[in-house]
Amino acid sequence: MKKIIECVPNFSEGNDLLVIKQITDQIESVEGVRLLNVDPGKATNRTVVTFVGEPEAVIEAAFLAIRKAGELIDMSRHTGEHPRMGATDVCPLIPIANISMEETAAYATRLAKRVGEELTLPVYLYEAAQPDKTRNNLSVIRAGEYEGFFKKISQPEWKPDFGPAVFDAKRGATVIGARDFLIAYNVNLNTTSTRRANAIAFDVREAGRVKMENGKKVLDADGKPVSIPGSLKSVKAIGWFIEEYGIAQISINLTNLNVTPVHIAFDEVCRKADARGIRVTGSELVGLVPLQSLLDAGRYFLQKQQRSVGVSEKELIRIAVKSMGLDELTPFKPEERVIEYLLKDQSGSRLVNMSLTEFADETASESPAPGGGSIAAYAGALGISLAGMVANLSSHKKGWDDRWKEFSDWADKAQQHKARLIELVDADTHAFNQIMAAFGLPKSTDAEKATRHTAIQAATRFAIDIPFQVMQTAFDSMSVIKAMAETGNPNSVSDAGVGALCARASVMGAFMNVRINAAGYDDKSFVSEIVERGRKIEKDTIALEAQILKIVNEKIGV
Incomplete structure (x- = not known):
């Protein structure tokens, strides 16, 4: 049976469709690769691309896309709501079929080495591909973002895994790794306040917030800040304002759907928002979603109504979409957003x-x-x-x-x-x-x-x-x-x-x-x-x- 991996690179361009098309053309030029989804965001000025195929073909397509993005995107002029550090900000590989995480991580390392050496681009490994667990978290690597990396990259502890230890003003740096399937998910709020959106994000995200007393951080015996954990495990979240929609959102990464699925994250944000006098008006999925996530959500919301869950797959998806308001901002088309539907022969x-x-x-x-x-x-x-x-x-x-x-x-x-x-x-x-x-x-x-x-x-x-x-x-x-x-x-x-x-x-x-x-x-x-x-x-x-x-x-x- 064929080994199949997924690649979900994030490019720091969400407005110029011509630039995005030139990058995705590189991906589609590789035989054996199937482009599944291209999801540009104007306010974030970022495009999430999803493609699948056998490993050799996927890493070739990823290399060509990273090269083209570096040619077309000038990070010195880039602005956007989403944290970023490079033209190709992050490029994860995800095992889909007949391949282990260890094998996928090895392919990610090969790709990172080639990008670093052939494109002379600073590259950091993350998640399963990073052997040093003190620097395997994407948010830790990306801290300081593009503007802060000119200084950060010169520090010995932040020497890139591959490529030069000199920050590239035009292309920035990139992060390549292997991880489990992750869902990027935004929850819409009836407020324009980033501060209040962040407060809700801190309420729910696993990392929580730093404990404060009398306006000062509370420190532990070792002098480190004490954290108050959030209510959801395997969840990363921040708040931001999206000018395109005129609303604030909670931007969430669900890193383990077995621990916190989409519908639980949605309901918990609803509870925390309500406690702060804010309403959730809907939500949006970025990129693709596993079919099971929508089916589980449909069953969950039907059970809350004490209604039968023994309905068709199509009806379960419809209930999930309406219950979480996935179509509030843009139409939600399952045939274009569910990974199994796109892969189905x-x-x-x-x-x-x-x-x-x-x-x-x-x-x-x-x-x-x-x-x-x-x-x-x-x-x-x-x-x-x-x-x-x-x-x-x-x-x-x-x-x-x-x-x-x-x-x-x-x-x-x-x-x-x-x-x-x-x-x-x-x-x-x-x-x-x-x-x-x-x-x-x-x-x-x-x-x-x-x-x-x-x-x-x-x-x-x-x-x-x-x-x-x-x-x-x-x-x-x-x-x-x-x-x-x-x-x-x-x-x-x-x-x-x-x-x-x-x-x-x-x-x-x-x-x-x-x-x-x-x-x-x-x-x-x-x-x-x-x-x-x-x-x-x-x-x-x-x-x-x-x-x-x-x-x-x-x-x-x-």
């Missing part, structure tokens, strides 16, 4: 992205795919979707407020089954296409025949496994359907009954595909085992469907 979801009419037309065409296996998976998805609907209606039913969590849990299970069955719609067609591709391999020589046979057998095994997964998932979904028939909103009991019919059709239809594909598989012991397991699932499905329909018909009563 849409070619693998051709069928499920069709309209109902398009899907029916494609099924009815002379093409052999999608066939019965994909239709069986989709029938199962429709069946469990009906059960999810009953659960959500029940969760919100008048007089059943004390049962919202019970039905929310059922709806959440329904969503999980539905999501898997939807995936299997396209997976079954992929399995069929793999068999066709294997049969199309050359067979002129004995070697080619052997290779072709092996490919056909591997594709056949896959084509057995996919519909079997459909069977198992559709059958498992029937426990939710039965629960909704038994305990759900009685006005929707017929919907549970239709769901059971769909689930039964899904299981039996998928089993036909298991059997017809198994007929061409050489390993007969495996065939015997999988068919036996399939027959049991089929038998159990028919029995469970009968139980559900009995409940449904008794409740209908006519």
Whole structure:
């Protein structure tokens, strides 16, 4: 599997789109790199760029971008709200897939060494790439900013890790490192006061504020200032005024989403702001966000309302966006801001992205795919979707407020089954296409025949496994359907009954595909085992469907 890393360089230019485009053109010129997001900020005069790829390609693209930024940006003329020290202010590498933090840090060090030596630019390592833990924190390295670095860089303890120990008036210096995924997040306030915004930032950030008594800093036994910690762990924050929007913001870096996720940071800022007579009016994400962060936020805010969390991914994101006001300043488009959506290969979801009419037309065409296996998976998805609907209606039913969590849990299970069955719609067609591709391999020589046979057998095994997964998932979904028939909103009991019919059709239809594909598989012991397991699932499905329909018909009563 490919090793994938992400690079999120921050360039000290947020207004001149031509300059930004010239920098990102360098990134896109490298084969194997995918530019995901370009997020310029006028008030901060800073652009956050996000791109991904295999390590070698990523560090080549990063080097070219750093070089171009140094050519185009003059730091001696730069002003902006965000702390900065160079044309390329910071350039972190983040492990995304099949690569460790240690490996990523090694690539960051390689990049830093090349930048320092070939571009004669002062470079500091940070986070996981910095072996000296006394200087691995970005804010500590950047303290003093561009204006203070002419003196700072001459101090022995601040000698750069690579490059000359002479500050470059035009390009400044840069910081390169490796870190975990970080979210840059700004919370909007109904004030123009930077001082009050900073007070809220100090309330929440982990570092907190220096303790004061009678206007003087309180010192510990070693003569160092005593700090009062803020309320949120793994959070860095400052307050600033954004002239572009005419408001003050809390600018936050969330450095560990497992410790403090976005929604918790938002709510805590709301509480601290309210205590100081200030309102939070919304917020904005800078750059990209992991899908899970928005899904967790959507669930969190629904739970606070005692509403069912068993809704679609799209609805969870909508709730998250509206609850945190992520679209207050600019439109929030998930397809452009969620990292998984940008990385997703849409070619693998051709069928499920069709309209109902398009899907029916494609099924009815002379093409052999999608066939019965994909239709069986989709029938199962429709069946469990009906059960999810009953659960959500029940969760919100008048007089059943004390049962919202019970039905929310059922709806959440329904969503999980539905999501898997939807995936299997396209997976079954992929399995069929793999068999066709294997049969199309050359067979002129004995070697080619052997290779072709092996490919056909591997594709056949896959084509057995996919519909079997459909069977198992559709059958498992029937426990939710039965629960909704038994305990759900009685006005929707017929919907549970239709769901059971769909689930039964899904299981039996998928089993036909298991059997017809198994007929061409050489390993007969495996065939015997999988068919036996399939027959049991089929038998159990028919029995469970009968139980559900009995409940449904008794409740209908006519």
